[in-house]
Amino acid sequence: MGTAEVDTADDLSSVSPDAVPVEPPHPVVVYRHRLLTRLSHWITVVCLVILVGSGLQIFNAHPALYWGDRSDRDRPLLALTARPTESGDLRGVTEILGHSVDTTGVLGVSTVDGEPVARGFPAWATLPSTQWLAMGRRWHIFFAWVFVLNGLVFALWAVLSRHLTRDLVPSGRDVARIRQSLWDHLRFRLPAGERHYNVLQKIAYLSVIGGLGPLIVLTGLAMSPWADAVVPILPAGFGGRQSARTVHFVATFAFLGFTAMHLFMVAATGVLNNVRAIVTGWSRVIEEGGGDEQGQGD
């Protein structure tokens, strides 16, 4: 009909009340992360720092990985070794799948108090920093309990509060958007100020919460001789106790990889707003016109 092309604010405000107003995107502050999400997030951060450090300490007691039930020392998948050279120096050599790489200074041999010492991972990466297996195990097993209990509480809450189904499981609409979202991310057209998790976020968080987390706990348990007596399928399912140990190690680095990507995305999509959101719960989001107001994701 006789609708004029309008592009000024004055004209917009004169649109009749029953027409849907086309508002430009505008920022609003919403409650994005509920208390339990924030709490379990930060407990996980502390656990991860301590578990990775003490885990590398434990690994250093025998810095080699194998596949199967036993450790055949002539057939490691990975071994961080120290070899004396003819001149009397120590070289750190990492053997991985039959290849040898000189990793002096970081893996195999690194400096402690100015002296090169044979140790798998360097002092700065292990907890405690000195070679101290008993204390590493204490940190590790205590915080493994914190990690597991925290994970169980979070999982239970996520199901009961419908956080899982409402915010984490991708909807049909999300699934349809995967290609587009992937393409946008690859071109660094990163979504900032979203009220809900985007589909890639949902997939990433779900795989860590439902995949990597349980995997690292189960492979950890599979190394327990007691657990193996009660649930023999535990080590067998992973291909043996030494395989479980290898998977546990790889899963650790998958966790670190996820963390690196997570921190990158936090930085790239508005660091202050993101950090504020995970500390206080409140986040500034860009409200698209006509967005639903009741469903607040966290």
Added chain:
Amino acid sequence: MNRDKGIDRRRFVFRGLGLAAAALFTGCDRLSQAPWISRALGAGGGLTYRVQRALTFRWARAPEFPESARSAVFPANGTSDPDTPHYRALAANGFADWRLAVGGLVERPVRLSLAELRGLPARTQITRHDCVEGWSAIAKWTGVRLGTVLDLAGVRPGARYVVLRCADLMEESDEPYYESVDLEDAYHEQTILAYEMNDRLLPVANGAPLRLRVERQLGYKMAKYVMAIDVVESFRRIGGGHGGYWEDHGYEWYAGI
């Protein structure tokens, strides 16, 4: 300009987070020296013991393996050749003069020769040995059930632990090796005093003439060079009071994990 501000903020926040993580890490490193934190963290091990025992069928058995799964080489950890004159003399004579002394809270203390132990019902098992360091090795063990030996002597009421005293002095400290298990593990079907490994007499490197196998726990519980068995109510007054050599040096008494 706005962009620079963004980068500054980013740097500020990440430097802050990085510092916090580093502080947590070095803080924990320092805390490791404090006895109270060690005790507090030890609660994790205690919790594991209680939960694992509560959820266990008492007689759940460690996995056993076929002959083909055995390790070509079974590493000898800890002492591999005790150098006390007493042990040397016993070994020189093929352990003919060696006696296992069973005492403590028992009805009738006994002393058993190797031949007498071999005369008791034997059990053979191929099991996986898991070292606290992280490696595993599989071997075949033959011996007498610890429960059988305890029944010979007759465990008295009030007994809670079985302490194994060993012939070797640890190199680092010159302290004698010893270990202890509770009665539940002592009477477990797979808990044996082994005198054979892989169908041959137990080699000196692996604990000749007699070593313990507690298949649901880590290797350090499996005392080698066993000389005497004491049934006790508490191990508080033995050695450093923690129930074993490595336990006195910070390791958990319960080594099920």
